[in-house]
Amino acid sequence: MNRAEEDYMKVIYELTVQAKQPIVKTNELSVHFGYTDQSVNEMIKKLESKKLVSFIPYHGVSLTKKGQIEAVRMLRAHRLWEVFLTEKLGFAWEDVHVDAERLEHNSTEMLLNRLDDFLEHPKFCQHGNPIPNRDGYISSFSTLSLAEIDEGEQFQITRVVDDKELLVFLNENQLQLNEIIDVVKLDMFNGLMHIKKRQQTIILSFKTAHMIFGQRMP
Numbered sequence: 001m002n003r004a005e006e007d008y009m010k011v012i013y014e015l016t017v018q019a020k021q022p023i024v025k026t027n028e029l030s031v032h033f034g035y036t037d038q039s040v041n042e043m044i045k046k047l048e049s050k051k052l053v054s055f056i057p058y059h060g061v062s063l064t065k066k067g068q069i070e071a072v073r074m075l076r077a078h079r080l081w082e083v084f085l086t087e088k089l090g091f092a093w094e095d096v097h098v099d100a101e102r103l104e105h106n107s108t109e110m111l112l113n114r115l116d117d118f119l120e121h122p123k124f125c126q127h128g129n130p131i132p133n134r135d136g137y138i139s140s141f142s143t144l145s146l147a148e149i150d151e152g153e154q155f156q157i158t159r160v161v162d163d164k165e166l167l168v169f170l171n172e173n174q175l176q177l178n179e180i181i182d183v184v185k186l187d188m189f190n191g192l193m194h195i196k197k198r199q200q201t202i203i204l205s206f207k208t209a210h211m212i213f214g215q216r217m218p
């Protein structure tokens with residue numbers, strides 16, 4: 001697989017298996033990548049010929065067993081490098097993506113296993129995303145987004161999308177993993193959510209809330 005193919009595999013995995021969806025529509029992939037439908041369709045055909053994805057016309061794409069194994073291998077590499085860059089080289093969580101992206105495409109299995117040993121087998125990256133172990137096993141993680149939480153409920157952040165602008169927003173508001181917040185008001189008309197962290201009120205859009213995952217507090 002070349003780099004573009006590997007990136008597709010990873011994104012299809014995130015939008016299906018990781019999001020607990022059976023299938024992803026090809027136009028969702030076009031939106032995600034910002035490519036034309038035609039170039040996405042060409043890539044899907046190529047991946048299908050390599051038996052990495054199965055494609056049902058007018059429905060969408062899912063990964064085959066072989067495809068899942070490949071995608072998990074890429075995610076493992078990406079997230080292990082993220083842990084290395086943040087923990088060992090002092091990168092901020094919003095700055096690791098580009099380098100992790102390059103390193104993941106150039107790591108042999110032996111290098112990754114050594115890296116995993118060196119880091120003492122981390123289960124999650126700094127964004128709270130699970131790191132598959134060498135057998136492909138993934139620890140459980142939250143798929144409940146903040147956007148699904150009602151007024152008056154409490155929520156603990158355990159995972160965020162690795163998106164630079166989101167991470168900068170979280171930094172500015174000192175929102176970190178494991179933080180517990182109160183949802184104080186839903187402004188449906190404007191698409192805004194008012195949350196409270198200790199005494200501080202923070203206003204965010206539902207779009208942002210959809211990128212933050214965690215658990216309802218009892």
Ligand SMILES: [Zn+2]
Nearest residue numbers: 082125127162
């Ligand atoms: Zn990450």
